[in-house]
Amino acid sequence: MNLIRKYILLLILSLGVSVVSAQSVIPIPQHMEKKSGRFVLTGNTKLYTNLKGKERKILTDYLSALPIKFEKGSKKDSKNVLSLLLENPSKLLENPSRTQVGATSESYTLDVTADQVKITASTSAGLFYGLQSLLQLAELQSDRTYQIGGVHITDAPRFAYRGFMLDVSRHFFSKEFVKKQIDALTYFKLNRLHLHLTDAAGWRIEIKKYPQLTNLAAWRSKALWKDWWNGDRKYTNRNEPGAYGGYYTQDDIRELVEYARIRHITIIPEIEMPGHSEETLAAYPNLSCAGEAYKNADFCAGNEETFVFLENVLKEVMDLFPSKYIHIGGDEAGKAAWKTCPKCQKRIKDEQLKDVHELQSYLIHRMEKFLNKHGRNLLGWDEILEGGLAPNATVMSWRGESGGIQAVRSGHQAIMTPGGYCYFDSYQDAPSLQPEAIGGYLTLEKVYSYNPVPDSLSAAEAKLVYGVQANLWTEYVPTEEHAEYMTYPRLLALAEVAWSTPERKSWPDFRKRVEKANATLASKGYAPFDLSKEVGRRPECRVPVDHLAVGKKVTYNAPYSESYVAKKETTLTDGHLGDWTYGDGAWQGFISSRGLDVTIDLEKDTEIQSISGGFMETVGPGVFFPAEVIISVSSDGVNYTELKNERYVIGKSTKVEFKTISWEGTSKARYIRYQAHPSKETGGFIFADEIIVKGK
DSSP states (O other), X not given: OOHHHHHHHHHIIIIIOSOXXXXXXXXXXXXXXXXXXXXXXXXXXXXXXXXOHHHHHHHHHHHHTSSSOOEEOOTTOOSSEEEEEEOOHHHHTTSHHHHSSOOOTTOEEEEEXXXXXXXXXXXXXXXXXXXHHHHHHOEEOTTSOEEEEEEEEEEOOSOSEEEEEXXXXXXXXXXXXXXXXXXXXXXXXXXXXXXXXXXXXXEOBOOTTOTHHHHTTTEEXXXXXXXXXXXXXXXXXXXXXXXXXXOXXXXXXXXXXXXXXXXXXXXXXXXXXXXXXXHHHHHOGGGBSSSSTTSOSSBOTTOHHHHHHXXXXXXXXXXXXXXXXXXXXXXXXXXXXXXXXXXXXXXXXXXXXXXXXXXXXHHHHHHHHHHHHTTOEEEEEGGGGTTOOOTTOEEEEOSSSHHHHHHHHTTOOEEEOOHXXXXXXXXXXXXXXXXXXXXXXXXXXXXXXXXXXXXTSOHHHHTTEEEEEEEEOOTTOOSHHHHHHHHTTHHHHHHXXXXXXXXXXXXXXXXXXXXXXXXXXXXXXXXXXXXXXXXXXXXXXXXXXXXXXXXXXXXXXXXXXXXXXXXXXXXXXXXXXXXXXXXXXXXXXXXXXXXXXXXXXXXXXXXXXEEEEEXXXXXXXXXXXXXXXXXXXXXXXXXXXXXXXXXOOOSOOSSOEEEEEEEEEEEEEEEEEEEEXXXXXXXXXXXXXXXXXXXX
16 A cells, blocks of 8 residues: 555544534535435445546545445446546536535535435545545444435535644644644645744754754754743754754655645745744854844844845745745744844845834845745735735734734735634633643634624625634644644634635534534544533633622723723723633733722722732733732722732742732722732733622
8 A cells, every 4th residue: 555545544544434414514514405315335336537647546546545445437327326526617607506605616516315426526626625525424334334314515615725833843743743633634624734844942844055954953952842941942952962853854844745735735834034033043143133142033134144044945945845825924023133233224224214123024025025036925924014015925914803904905815813713822721620821711612703804894805815724832732642632623613614604604503513523533543622521611700790899980090901901991890700811801901010000989988898809820921910919998089098018929820820819807988999010020911800899
C-alpha cells in the first residue's frame, strides 16, 4: 500500500465509519431533504466516475482505501452504483435547486436512493466535499456493509476561506501530528491550514541559506514556554543537553503540502516581521538595530541587509508553499528601537515618512511588492493597516472586527478571526477545572454564535469578507494531546460558521450533532474536550443581584479603560456579576496607576452593613487583583470616613481566580467611595464587575 493510500485508509477508518444519522453532518448542508429507501454499499457495488488524469487517480485512491472493494462501473449503470460525476459549471446553473445556495467551485449535490448514490459537482473539490458528507452519513452494519438513508443534498460553502491556524513556534508539533489535524480539517470541510512557523519561541522551518535559523534559533533552554519566557529567554545550540525545539525540513514541508493538497487544503506559511523576531535576531544580530543579540525584538527597518535577508527567506518559502498567500505577521511590533536607531531615522527622513508607524508600513509595502513580483499576495494581522495598507494586501482581523471592517471599506479582502470568538487558547469551561490557559473564556456555544459579516457592512462590502479562521496559540499548550483538547470540538463550531449560512444554523441541533462527532473523534485517537463534563457559565453571573446601589449613579474619579468599557457608567451598579472572562461585557477594566476609584451616590443617608467589590485575576494576560483596597463613606460627599484600608499579596496563582473584597459592620452614609489600587511592581489591569451595598 503506498503512502497516500495508507493515510486515506487511516482517515476513513478513523472518521468515516461511525454509526451516524442524517442529522449528524457537520457542517450542516445548505439544503438537506430526507428521502425514502436506503442504499447498501457492499463488495458488489460499482464505482463510476468521469474524472480523468491525476484528479481521477486521487479520488479513486481515496475510495479504494475503504474496506469495501468496488467493482468497475460504467456510465450506463443505474443500480447498486456509486457515481461521481463532474459536470460543466454552466450546466450546474441550469438546475434551480443548485442555485439556492449559489454554485461555486466547491458546490456539490448528493442524491441517495435505494438503487444508487450520485454525487455531482463542477470540480473535483466539489466531488470531494460531497464524499465527506457521504462518509458522515454512512452507517456501519454488523455484516461490514454500509447503509445510507435516502437523502437529497444541495450544498455550497458560505465562505471561500475556512481556516485553522496552528502555532508551532511556542511549542513544536511533529509532522505526523500536523497530518492528523489535516485529516480532521478535511472531514469537516475546512480548507486552509495556517502554520505560525516563526516567533520569539522558536524558528520552525529549514532555510538553507541561513543555517543558524535551525542550528540556534529553533532551540531554547527550557521546554515549557512559560518557564523560558519568565526565565532567561535564551536560545541554545541544537546539540546542547536539554535543548528544546525542532523544525520542519524542506522535505517535511513538501510532504505536508502534498498531503494537504490531495485533501483540497492549502497550507499558508507565516514568517513573522518586523516584530516577534527575537529568535532570528539572536542568530543574526546584524539585522537588529542594536547589532547585538538579545537587545531587540524587531528587525531593523533602516538596514538594507534586513530586506536582503527577508527576501532570501521568502524565496525559499515560496519554493516550498504554492499558496496564493504568504503571511508576514506584522502584529505587535514594539518599534521602540526604531525611534532612536540612526538607520531607521535616516530611512524615515529619506523616504519622507512621518513616524515609525509609517516606517512599518514602508516595510510591509516593500515585502508586498516583492511577493507580488513573484505572483503571491501578502496576508497579515490587522496591524498592517497602521501607517497605510499595502495595495493588494489582505487583512486578518484579530483585535476585534474593526480591522476587517476598515479593510473591506477601503476595498481590501478581510479574514475575520477576532479573539473573542476565534482564539482557542482561552478556557472553554470553568477555569479551575481546566488545564492552565492564557486566560479568557470561549465556549463552544459562543464560537458557534459568531457571524463573520458585521451588520454594519453593506452588501458590497460584505462580499469582501473572504472568510473566517480559528487560531490555536500554544504558549500554554505544551503537548499534542493538550492541543487537540483545546481545538476540538470548538473547531467543529467554527467549521459550521464558515460553511453554513446563518439561517441553516441551530445551536440545539448542532449541540446534538457535535456530541456524536466528539465521541467519534475521541474513539479514534483524538483528545477533544468532554462535553458531558461541561460546567458552563459562572454560577454567580446567572442570577441578578439585588442590593442598595443597583441603578445608582457612579462617578469615576479615575477612568475605566477604553478597551474594556463594559456597560460604561452603569457597569458597577447594574446588579449583574461577571462570567469566567474579563471580556464578557460585565467586567470593567482599569489600567491607570490609580486603578479603580469610584463614588456611588445612594441619593440619601442609608443604613449600611456591608460593601463589597468583585475582582478577578489571571496573571497570563496581565490581570491582577488589587494590591490595596480603601473603602470610605460620607454623608455630604466632601468629608469621608475610612471603613477599610488593606493591602494584599497578588500575582501568585497560575489559575483564573475570583475574589470579593468586603467591609462589614454598621454605618450610615449617602456616598460610598471604593478604591482598588494596582501593585506598583506588577501594574497591569484591574477588573471589577459589581460593587454590592447591603443594608438592614
